[in-house]
Amino acid sequence: MAYKSRKEQIRKAFLTSLPVMAGYVILGIGFGILLAEKGYGVLWAFAMSLFVYAGSLQYAGVSMIESGVSLITCAMTSIMINARHLFYSISMIDKYKGSGKYKPYLIFSLTDETYSLLSDGSVPEGCAPSFYRFMVSLFNHSYWVAGSVMGSLLAEALPFSAKGIEFSMTALFVSSFSEQWYTSKDHTSALCGLVSSFLCLMIFGADDFLIPSMALIMLEMMILAGRRK
Amino acid sequence: MNRAALLIAVMALCTVALRALPFLFMPEKKETPELIVFLGEHLPPAMIAMLCVYCLRSTDLKGPSHGIPELISVIAVCLLQKWKHSSLISVGGGTLLYMILIRILL
Numbered sequence: 001m002a003y004k005s006r007k008e009q010i011r012k013a014f015l016t017s018l019p020v021m022a023g024y025v026i027l028g029i030g031f032g033i034l035l036a037e038k039g040y041g042v043l044w045a046f047a048m049s050l051f052v053y054a055g056s057l058q059y060a061g062v063s064m065i066e067s068g069v070s071l072i073t074c075a076m077t078s079i080m081i082n083a084r085h086l087f088y089s090i091s092m093i094d095k096y097k098g099s100g101k102y103k104p105y106l107i108f109s110l111t112d113e114t115y116s117l118l119s120d121g122s123v124p125e126g127c128a129p130s131f132y133r134f135m136v137s138l139f140n141h142s143y144w145v146a147g148s149v150m151g152s153l154l155a156e157a158l159p160f161s162a163k164g165i166e167f168s169m170t171a172l173f174v175s176s177f178s179e180q181w182y183t184s185k186d187h188t189s190a191l192c193g194l195v196s197s198f199l200c201l202m203i204f205g206a207d208d209f210l211i212p213s214m215a216l217i218m219l220e221m222m223i224l225a226g227r228r229k
Numbered sequence: 230m231n232r233a234a235l236l237i238a239v240m241a242l243c244t245v246a247l248r249a250l251p252f253l254f255m256p257e258k259k260e261t262p263e264l265i266v267f268l269g270e271h272l273p274p275a276m277i278a279m280l281c282v283y284c285l286r287s288t289d290l291k292g293p294s295h296g297i298p299e300l301i302s303v304i305a306v307c308l309l310q311k312w313k314h315s316s317l318i319s320v321g322g323g324t325l326l327y328m329i330l331i332r333i334l335l
Contacts, residue, residue: 019320040233051241061240065233074236078243084276085244089251091272094261096252103252110248112280117316119273164328170284170299171306171323175316177277178307182314184274193275197282206286210279217275225267 004126012124013135019175020113021143023168028147030166031058033155035148038066042152049148053109053141057081084214088115095121099130106130109137111144113169116176120183192220298330 003009032045052058057078064074088110095118096106114137123129181190197213204212255261261269285303288296306323313319 015317019316022320022324044233044237048237048240052237052244054240054244057240057244061236064240065236068232069236071235071239074239075243078240079247082244082247084279085247086251087272087276089248090265091269091276093251093255093265094269097257097261107249107252108245115273116277116280119277121269164331165324167299167302167327168320168324170281171302171320171327172316173277173280173284174303174306174323175310175319177274177281178310178319179314179316180274180277182311187274189271190274190278193278194282196275197279201282201286209286210283213279213282217272217279221268221271221275224271225264228267 002126003128006131009127009132010135012127013132014139016117016124016132017136017139017143019168019172020117020140022165023172024113024140024143025147025150026165027055027169028144028149029151029154031055031062032148032151032153034059034062034151035065036152036155038062040065042149045148045152046145049145050141053111053144054082054085055111055144080211083211084112085110087214087218088112088119091119096130096133099133102130102134106133106137109141111140113172114140116173119176120180188224189221192224193217196220294331294334298327298334301330302327 004012028049031049032042035045035048036042048058048061052061060077060081061074064077069077089107092106092110092115096103099106117136117140118133123132177190181187184190196216197209200209200213200216203209255265281303285299288299290296302323305326306319309319309322310316
């Protein structure tokens with residue numbers, strides 16, 4: 001199969017990544033401001049967004065840096081907050097096969113948002129899967145880094161009239177959820193995820209429901225997989 | 230400052246370890262086990278559902294707007310997605326609607 005030109009593939013990847021742009025820039029700015037207020041300037045924001053590249057952990061990280069927690073506490077917190085990434089990777093093992101030189105970066109940059117763009121495995125016509133996924137991941141990463149740097153530089157000078165734009169992250173996940181819903185006949189796993197996490201939210205509360213939700217979803221997946229055999 | 234750099238390094242290492250671990254256990258050459266193929270197919274909708282709940286977890290139903298902007302905007306995103314199948318339109322439209330609603334209803 002003949003692929004389109006590199007430029008055309010990059011354009012396609014850019015279009016796919018656009019819905020993430022607003023959210024990442026805004027959340028990045030928020031993070032940059034927060035970090036700058038604790039006395040860590042633009043280089044810190046840049047380095048952290050470049051190397052850690054995990055939104056919610058970086059927000060939590062600001063307070064960990066401020067209070068100077070132990071390395072063990074920091075590691076535990078990081079693992080707890082980001083445990084869900086294990087599951088993203090598990091579900092991408094097959095799709096990322098054969099990505100060659102792009103694979104390490106694809107794995108490193110598999111954030112919530114990148115996952116929601118790429119997890120259904122589809123690739124626009126005429127795009128080489130691994131190159132296209134690499135470009136989508138790279139665009140997202142660059143929005144995040146750019147936002148953090150901007151936030152750090154602007155710090156307090158920013159007029160925060162953009163209140164509510166953080167909803168774009170919610171909207172992004174809702175749109176990929178509904179797209180998967182409309183395009184598939186079997187809604188079992190979507191419902192499993194929805195009901196389990198809602199149930200866990202009711203039982204464990206907003207701060208502690210992620211880990212139990214993941215455990216419950218995994219249990220249900222095992223049961224579903226077993227029943228299929 | 231050195232402490233901060235160390236903490237950032239720990240965060241970065243833990244995050245990349247979590248992302249890489251499943252791939253390290255499943256090298257390219259090995260055929261993907263049936264269970265992993267199954268999870269690759271069925272886990273994403275469940276995980277994304279969880280992320281939706283996660284994003285809405287702190288919606289204050291007893292607050293001044295009773296979570297109505299969230300509810301309306303989420304429905305709008307679903308409808309836009311059904312209509313156009315473009316996440317750019319549904320994310321953009323839903324977010325704009327939300328920003329208007331919180332200004333009207335608060």
